[in-house]
Amino acid sequence: METVGLARSGGRSGAENARVERVRERANWMRRRLLGMIVDAGQGHPGGDLSSADILASLYFDILRIDPKAPSALDRDRFVMSKGHCTGALYTALAGAGFFAEAELDTYLKPGSRLNGHPNRAYLPGVETNTGPLGHGLPVAVGIAVAGQIDGADFRTFVLTGDGELQEGSVWEAAMFAGHRGLGKLTVIVDRNRLQQGAKTEDTNSLEPLADKWRAFGWQVAGVDGHDHAALLAAFDAAAEPRDKPLVIIADTHKGQGVSFMRDQAGWHHGVPNAEQYAEALRELGAELEAEMK
């Protein structure tokens, strides 16, 4: 079985450092904000939110060509959040990118809020398709990429899937077709935190050899440390190179990343920190921030 090398960041220029620092700061802000939203709402999916926060920060605050004032522009890059339960990460990214006012984050999961437990494009600008049931994002993203292919358009389409989600058959129907069509402007990121709702993916219905599966479906495969902002940006920059195959980036991540007592704990898939835990989480995130600011 072929394995995938895990890209980690190396030496960088000053401009590159500025890009990375901005994404790092935004990801840290997303983490602090989404934990507060979950505490306030009394429910949420902190494990997956924290697992995917660095990926979303890299996309929304650097990579995606999007204009919050023109959320329906035909030539916009698309980001499809296939793991639709991770709205803490998605909504903080969308608010941070300017699709709606940051203050609206305080309405998360409240009666009548536009910030549903799963995203809704009919209410909320910036959402591309309504997800929640798993295995829906990739087929829709493939359709978007086919539309672009027919038109010879330049926009890129990104999809974030969970890893447990890859147990859904519809993912592989879409993966097969994307390989067949040679959708070179399509990039999937797998949030490979190795935990699904109740257990490890490999104990439930094993995904490995995962890279081989994608290769066999006609995809180019890359690996990245999904919490290394410089490596994520480099992987997304490389994804812009002309390709005649779709690309999957398998991001090695940790559920609950950034909060020590949540990290790699399946129990924090759902869950709400109590006051003491929330304070501890903020301290950890603040300490991290302070360390970066030196």
Next chain:
Amino acid sequence: MAAANAPAGLFDCRDAYVRAVEELAAADNRIVAVVNDSVGSSKLGKFRDRFPDRLINVGIAEQNMVGVGAGLANGGKIPFVSGAGSFLTARAMEQIKADCAYSEQNVKLCGISSGVAYGELGATHHSIEDIAWLRAIDKLTVIVPADPWETAAAIKAAAAHDGPVYVKISRMPVPELARPAGAAFAIGKAETLCEGGDIALVVNGTLVHRALAAAEALAAEGVAARVVNMATVSPLDTDALAAAAATGAIVTAEEGLAHGGLGGAVAEYCAQHAPVRMRMLGFAGFQPTGSVDWLFERSGLTAEGIAAAAREMLALRG
């Protein structure tokens, strides 16, 4: 108009469907067709030859077909997603709900060879549950055209409508209905094909011409039956239903389950807003193997069956 596999004077509505889609595609390059290895059964071979870049064949993969349709709509296209009604609806139901209806995407779903068109192939291939399932989904327009004219008109109306639409397309030979000059199709607007005040026959699809024949037989007996073609099941034309209920009795008939579909929709409205005695004709459940005609006859989905149901209703009323 020639339909190669239909007897003289009768037409396969798939021909009208593909002509309409080709006409739309010639005028608007946003029109694309998405199929599940169903180019032949959807009669889209000529479309593929004329617009090769706009025929997207995902292979035998209905969940992906509908998801891809939703994505194409996101990308600015107007996709006509066509597959055998049984597989398109049952296999991809969650994609229809979440990706098309709940996401309010501009996708046109075309259930081909629906109802019991695949008579001998059995209940796996019959699509008699589709209307019951789909009319339960919010924001999804559901249309069951009766003949070639209405099929073409419904397809054009679906293309012009900004939102998800399901069109149930028959392959069963049907006659072209006589309509007054200037007749127009509108989504959500029923067509009263025959005025009458004694009883109302509320029907759609392949049952419309049978209901007209039933009304003719009843007229010979001095009964004035009103025939309402309720092509749009969702949203219902409640004004037309109120007028139908005012006759005092309604018989519904459809090429689908006797419960949950058109009859169910009419009953829900009437029970709450215009109480009236009703009979609902359709299939009672899974159907055995057999020819389409035999299946229709054994469930009373014929002119005689509709007329007999009407007579029973009139007798009950005394």
